[in-house]
Amino acid sequence: MSNCTKMISILSRNSRTIISPINNSLTRFLSKSTSTMSSSGEVRTKRLTMDTISDNLKKMEYAVRGKVVIEATRISEELNGEHNHPFDKIIFSNIGNPHAVGQKALTWPRQVLALSQLPDELGIDHPAAPSMFPADAISRAREVKKALKGNGLGAYSHSKGVKAFREDVSAFIENRDGLKKGAIDPEDIFLTTGASDAISMVMTALIKDPSCGVMIPIPQYPIYSALLSLNNGQKVDYFLDEKKEWGLNLDEMERSLKDAKARGVNVCAFVLINPGNPTGQVLSPQEVREVLQFCSRNNLVLLGDEVYQENIYREGDEFYSCRKAAQDLGMVEDNSIELMSFHSVSKGVTGECGQRGGYLEMVGIDNDVKGLLYKLASAKLCSNVSGQAMVSLMCRGPNVDDVSYAKHEAEKKTLFDGLQSRANTVSRGLDSIPGFSCQPAAGAMYVFPKVTMPPGAIREAARVGMTADTLYSIDLLKEAGICVVPASGFGQEEGRYGFRTTFLPTEVDSMIEKIKGHYEKFCAKFSE
């Protein structure tokens, strides 16, 4: 602040007067800007403005809830009243948020959570409980309460999360990866506020100074670029191969690393997203092993984003975890890999995004580093305990001989079948639109079609200062009521255009028809 404005500011503080109605309106007008006029008419500059705020925060971008979504939220509020939009509802297919587009919650985990919220005498021990809740929900809620040692969901837990829940995670991983019982130490698990929180913690630890870089796939899920901006680290792009169904390319990984080193980047970590977001590919065991070898050879910490591990749709594909690759390659035993892997209750068929439950698993991480991550978790106190319980319930469902087992499995199957069928419908449907090309959705919840952009759209986008696919996505929103994310928000090759859409909405057939119809008009509008 200049000395002059400082003086004005001081003066203005010392000369409070009765405010006239005119000054009031002026104040209200001025409150929209960073300079404001006080009651006495002097101008004051705010302390926290675009000039003084963190540059890292300013440069951070997060497209999944960016410009197009903000516009969609605004329009959806207008739809509540009289409006001129050519639709009555927006299809939010911008984000993997299943319960917001009609997917139902699995019943049994919710019953357990509900009972866990209640005091014993009003919940598990209430005489009416058996008429409202199945016996296995009551018994599991009893277990949850025991795990909480009488503290209930309202007490801060251990900062890593409730130990019994972490033991459920350990057993889940052991079972998934065919490890022997006890192979995973629950002390190497942190329960977190969704996977995003875990990724954020790890990035905070990794970025020591602005020379530190992290290799991320392009296209990527933008939490990675966002956190790199926020922590002032370097984004080191490695491109996925669209022609090979968004497969990995070892040469490209080597090229990326070499280039980064040549420009002085201290590359410290490598992000693998498997199944892919936004690209929907599922890596083969061989590919995952190659990534592990690449990381070990180049001494990179591997961040394994495996939140879509349940979402694998194609016959013959399987989920092969980074942990399993490490095991199979002997890297756990000889301690030659540093792996942080992430999972979440938000995806799979659970889809419990709003419960904010996730975990971080560490393999081969230095003990002092684990200690610092624990300290970081401590300063946040703990993640929400009902979200932690949801992680436990995802990792360990009802027992095979429990009354809810069959229903729970049937619900999971119905949800999975729906996702599988829509994955197919959407990827094929979009691929069949002239001007579109769409890789199969082998996994996850997204497709990432390439869209031929009419030349007029490219020119118009340049004129108004946005990417052409942002222009396209806003047009699609305004004309057809479909909210997608421009592909530029995830990164892509120069000259490519497209978008990411989920295949979560139940009305995918009409969605494809609308996208097709809109594209024809869009091309006509911007043909020149």
Next chain:
Amino acid sequence: MSNCTKMISILSRNSRTIISPINNSLTRFLSKSTSTMSSSGEVRTKRLTMDTISDNLKKMEYAVRGKVVIEATRISEELNGEHNHPFDKIIFSNIGNPHAVGQKALTWPRQVLALSQLPDELGIDHPAAPSMFPADAISRAREVKKALKGNGLGAYSHSKGVKAFREDVSAFIENRDGLKKGAIDPEDIFLTTGASDAISMVMTALIKDPSCGVMIPIPQYPIYSALLSLNNGQKVDYFLDEKKEWGLNLDEMERSLKDAKARGVNVCAFVLINPGNPTGQVLSPQEVREVLQFCSRNNLVLLGDEVYQENIYREGDEFYSCRKAAQDLGMVEDNSIELMSFHSVSKGVTGECGQRGGYLEMVGIDNDVKGLLYKLASAKLCSNVSGQAMVSLMCRGPNVDDVSYAKHEAEKKTLFDGLQSRANTVSRGLDSIPGFSCQPAAGAMYVFPKVTMPPGAIREAARVGMTADTLYSIDLLKEAGICVVPASGFGQEEGRYGFRTTFLPTEVDSMIEKIKGHYEKFCAKFSE
């Protein structure tokens, strides 16, 4: 990494062999250190170690869950089996975690949350629901579900939080501060993962570069110093006046600001904790207004930590919010204060720490800055939705004519009376111990006694490289099973020693006796 270790590392990757049992033990041994030996016997340096990890994370301290607490957690696990400790239970009075030390959850909000977790047909519409749940819990759960627009607790909400819940917060503030209806725009409220998350967001925005400083009270709640370390900002201490019941001292605030400026610190914000943590004081309206004037005059963003606003125990004291002071001083109307205030469901009589619900309220914050904070919230997707609902239930309880109203109010009164009585017992009890001096606990959940440290303890502490009050706290833990936090973790004047304890445990009388008995022995042990 040196070229030599790099080469060794590469070699080790390319020469995988079958691992012998001896090498296995070696590996396990070596996994405790940062250098490890691979199956082929070469030494590999880990990528992420104390040398390569973020310095900011390394230097961050958070005493509330620091050294003493880690030791207490370890001992409490030993207590489950055979042990040699002179107690069978640790009293955890280190942290304001009411439900972990016997405080019961308020019934009605839990009933609403439980019903909100259930699908309609198994919850609010289930024929047995009225035999398990009171009518007003069912109707409020119906409202919660309506607020979620059918998405339930399992969908990501708006990144600022569910709008209807933010409207409840607005109405709560309006009612608390005697403002007219509609004075608080719900768009100026963010629902967050407890208050800590809100404070973290604001600090992330505020610290642009290492010259930025934030004034914090000493003693302080250590989240502030922790976040300043993590964001690489400067801690600018202003000392509270212990002799005046930890009151504010305007001269000291001016001194602190002047000194900071003189050493080149760009002071951008001021933290006020009222009621005080760890100090338990309650500021008068006059004192709060002086802080507002100080911040406005010096162009500092005011961070108002008001999470203990319900916890005011002394006849004649009242909670006077920063928002109310701004209003009363005309600073809202003439837009001459930048205020971020924080509240939480973790404290008060709600005490729902594990639910992780909190809010940030912004007054006079630049619109672009609000936009960037929204972007930051977006990258975290949203706070857990059941925690958001808990904020709504704290801000708006059952209606006066509802069936649960009387019971709810009675529960609140019982909890409050218990806190009030223990506040008195503990502050007087500790003050009466020869060698102790303890200010009254007018508010919050803590006392912060001064302890005369025997000279031998000061020498011994210096010898082992810890503060004397850490030595004292560890001794108190090991000998008497009481877990407190050394005062040095909160900051204090040079040469002062003491600790923070909550007065939450129900067994406060025996706790005081134990502290007294231990102190006599401690003084004898370290008399020379």
